[in-house]
Amino acid sequence: MxxxxxxxxxxxxxxxxxxxxxxxxxxxxxxxxxxxxxxxxxxxxxxxxxxxxxxxxxxxxxxxxxxxxxxxxxxxxxxxxxxxxxxxxxxxxxxxxxxxxxxxxxxxxxxxxxxxxxxxxxxxxxxxxxxxxxxxxxxxxxxxxxxxxxxxxxxxxxxxxxxxxxxxxxxxxxxxxxxxxxxxxxxxxxxxxxxxxxxxxxxxxxxxxxxxxxxxxxxxxxxxxxxxxxxxxxxxxxxxxxxxxxxxxxxLGLIKNVPTLVSCPTCGRIQYDLIPVAKEIEDFLNNIHQDITVAIMGCAVNGPGEAKNADIGIAGGVKEGLLIKKGQIIKKVKQEDMVQTLKDEILKMVNS
CATH class of the missing domain: 3.20.20.20 (Dihydropteroate synthase-like)
Incomplete structure (x- = not known):
């Protein structure tokens, strides 16, 4: 620019x-x-x-x-x-x-x-x-x-x-x-x-x-x-x-070392309470000073594809969700463990 x-x-x-x-x-x-x-x-x-x-x-x-x-x-x-x-x-x-x-x-x-x-x-x-x-x-x-x-x-x-x-x-x-x-x-x-x-x-x-x-x-x-x-x-x-x-x-591309949060606006397919999760991760990212993109997706149907450009993310399901890195599904995670697992993985990524 x-x-x-x-x-x-x-x-x-x-x-x-x-x-x-x-x-x-x-x-x-x-x-x-x-x-x-x-x-x-x-x-x-x-x-x-x-x-x-x-x-x-x-x-x-x-x-x-x-x-x-x-x-x-x-x-x-x-x-x-x-x-x-x-x-x-x-x-x-x-x-x-x-x-x-x-x-x-x-x-x-x-x-x-x-x-x-x-x-x-x-x-x-x-x-x-x-x-x-x-x-x-x-x-x-x-x-x-x-x-x-x-x-x-x-x-x-x-x-x-x-x-x-x-x-x-x-x-x-x-x-x-x-x-x-x-x-x-x-x-x-x-x-x-x-x-x-x-x-x-x-x-x-x-x-x-x-x-x-x-x-x-x-x-x-x-x-x-x-x-x-x-x-x-x-x-x-x-x-x-x-x-x-x-x-x-x-x-605007005028600053670096600021995370980007990508999150689903939700629809009738969603099977977990995404909005408080997105807000919690947003607050967590305020203390991260690196250029990473984190995705919070609403379902396992479209989530992996929509999160493919993110460094790391989660896509929720009924009782479990998916942990996604660079567009690849890494593992399934219990719904109650998704937020902490994502936080742990973000810290591993920025500290590696």
Missing amino acids: KREQTRAFQVGNLTLGGNNHVIIQSMTNTRTKNIEATVKQIQELEDAGCEMVRMAVFDKEDAYAIADIKKQVHIPLVADIHFDYRLALIAIESGIDKIRINPGNIGSIEKVKAVVESCKEHHIPIRIGVNGGSLEKDILEKYGRPTAEGMIESAKKHIDILESLDFHDYCISLKSSDTMLTIEAYTLASETFDCPLHLGVTEAGTKLGGTIKSSLGIGTLLYQGIGNTIRVSLSDHPVEEIKVAKTLLKE
């Missing part, structure tokens, strides 16, 4: 942009000053495959907590800051890896310059975050409603401030809860700017709706070669965002 070329810069131990891989992000939903809870959640995100995490910095306590949090985690941290430039300065001194702040919203040029100079000194990049739901009043009056052109104009205002201060290590996001507007805005941004793009459909909703909207929005853009880092926004535990992001990137 051909990808749009952008500038690149370091964010902690990662390189964002250029020919580098698409980085998976999420955001904590803990209060950042609650160091124990925040560290616990970041570690859960790390284990799930998150590569960069953003934290809300609401006050000085949050900003000062960054130093202790950073000592206990391994992925780059991003400080999400609105309006108060002093919080950005504290976050930078506390060791943050990246700042999310809009230069036009933090006051005088002197305040902006103070943040930019500190970012330069500490080699900290900035993300400019444009949101279709909070565009500047003059832009809304000009266009009458949130539009892709208006979002680009807003981004350019902030970019011009940074570039006037000779600061170029920035990326931008242009998010909306309107999926089609999001696609339009990012497509226009890729034609307008050469900086890395952070993709996301904001306020996408709960797990089902948010997954659909994010897959359509982010997936369409990535398929066009647009985007350098993504966040799937869900009203759910942040780890669920990582599961969706990994599956999306896997299906």
Whole structure:
């Protein structure tokens, strides 16, 4: 898949942009000053495959907590800051890896310059975050409603401030809860700017709706070669965002070491309770970090044929099922032993 070329810069131990891989992000939903809870959640995100995490910095306590949090985690941290430039300065001194702040919203040029100079000194990049739901009043009056052109104009205002201060290590996001507007805005941004793009459909909703909207929005853009880092926004535990992001990137061929689960939608021929089995194996595969395909089939009639492209799988029956490897039936397994047998065989396969 051909990808749009952008500038690149370091964010902690990662390189964002250029020919580098698409980085998976999420955001904590803990209060950042609650160091124990925040560290616990970041570690859960790390284990799930998150590569960069953003934290809300609401006050000085949050900003000062960054130093202790950073000592206990391994992925780059991003400080999400609105309006108060002093919080950005504290976050930078506390060791943050990246700042999310809009230069036009933090006051005088002197305040902006103070943040930019500190970012330069500490080699900290900035993300400019444009949101279709909070565009500047003059832009809304000009266009009458949130539009892709208006979002680009807003981004350019902030970019011009940074570039006037000779600061170029920035990326931008242009998010909306309107999926089609999001696609339009990012497509226009890729034609307008050469900086890395952070993709996301904001306020996408709960797990089902948010997954659909994010897959359509982010997936369409990535398929066009647009985007350098993504966040799937869900009203759910942040780890669920990582599961969706990994599956999306896997299906686009942009990530490796992610298992694929193939499972039967079931029909009247089924003779065992497949759905909880599929869910249990799906949860089990969240801790497997290899490119394997696992099949959960509903019956022994079509199962072996439908699972022929899987590395390993099971096809259920009345009292027993079949264990299948690479399309070949290996053995019969009692129905009550199928799940554990499959788990054992998966572990043997990935550890061999």
